[in-house]
Amino acid sequence: MSLNIVKNLVFKLVIILLFNATSCSSDCDKICIAEQYYQILNNPDYNKASVLISDSLLTTEGDYRKTFSNKNYIELLKWDAVFKPEYKVLKIKNEGETVKTTVSQTSKRILFLHGTPVIYNQIFKFKGDRISSVETPDYVVFNDSVFISNREKLLIWVRKNHPEINDFIYNQTEIGGLNYLKAINLYNHAH
Numbered sequence: 124m125s126l127n128i129v130k131n132l133v134f135k136l137v138i139i140l141l142f143n144a145t146s147c148s149s150d151c152d153k154i155c156i157a158e159q160y161y162q163i164l165n166n167p168d169y170n171k172a173s174v175l176i177s178d179s180l181l182t183t184e185g186d187y188r189k190t191f192s193n194k195n196y197i198e199l200l201k202w203d204a205v206f207k208p209e210y211k212v213l214k215i216k217n218e219g220e221t222v223k224t225t226v227s228q229t230s231k232r233i234l235f236l237h238g239t240p241v242i243y244n245q246i247f248k249f250k251g252d253r254i255s256s257v258e259t260p261d262y263v264v265f266n267d268s269v270f271i272s273n274r275e276k277l278l279i280w281v282r283k284n285h286p287e288i289n290d291f292i293y294n295q296t297e298i299g300g301l302n303y304l305k306a307i308n309l310y311n312h313a314h
Contacts, residue, residue: 154215157222157247160254161212167204169197177253184259198296205300206230213242222247225263235307236273241265281306284313 156175163172173193180191191199208230215224224247229240242264248256274292282289291302 152252153222153247153249154217156249156252156254157215157224158212160247161210161224161226164200164203164208164210167200169200172197172200175254177250177255180254181256182258183256201297202295202300203230205297205304206232208233209240220248222249227264231304231307235277235311236270237266238269238273239264277306277310280310280313285309 159171160175163175176193176196178193180193180196182189182191208228211227213225213227215222217223224245225242226245227240227242233241241262243259243262246256246258246260247254248258278292281291285306288302288306291299291306293299294302
């Protein structure tokens with residue numbers, strides 16, 4: 124093969140690679156970011172999570188809205204990680220500037236309170252290449268009467284039998300999560 128043919132092939136290969144790299148739009152990147160978010164929830168890597176999330180993150184669930192600093196959201200992820208969660212993306216698609224997902228979530232906490240995985244829809248909004256908002260507009264599978272009943276049974280039992288960890292339900296830090304898990308384990312052991 125002559126040197127000119129090799130140069131020509133290399134040039135064409137570079138052009139093809141550049142075309143493929145630039146044809147992957149920011150939409151593809153947003154889907155990748157959302158997928159990485161769930162991977163981090165399953166296998167906590169707080170440094171990676173910090174890079175995926177913008178300086179502040181707005182979370183919305185129904186009428187409840189809360190804005191977290193990057194640092195405070197990492198603390199919430201640490202709380203969630205205590206319960207050994209498993210997030211499965213059932214659907215994911217890009218819609219303009221947002222990514223919409225349907226997700227199944229289970230964990231030790233959810234199995235105790237709900238008995239089965241919950242499934243819900245989420246909408247991600249972005250600021251550049253970072254997540255700036257996660258909205259949970261609705262639940263596909265969630266039995267709130269079972270969830271509330273089991274939570275109330277746990278709270279009443281803990282108040283009566285282990286008042287030293289009574290405030291676990293409001294403490295969404297790693298320590299609060301550990302106390303929540305302790306309450307679940309103590310309750311299960313007693314029943």
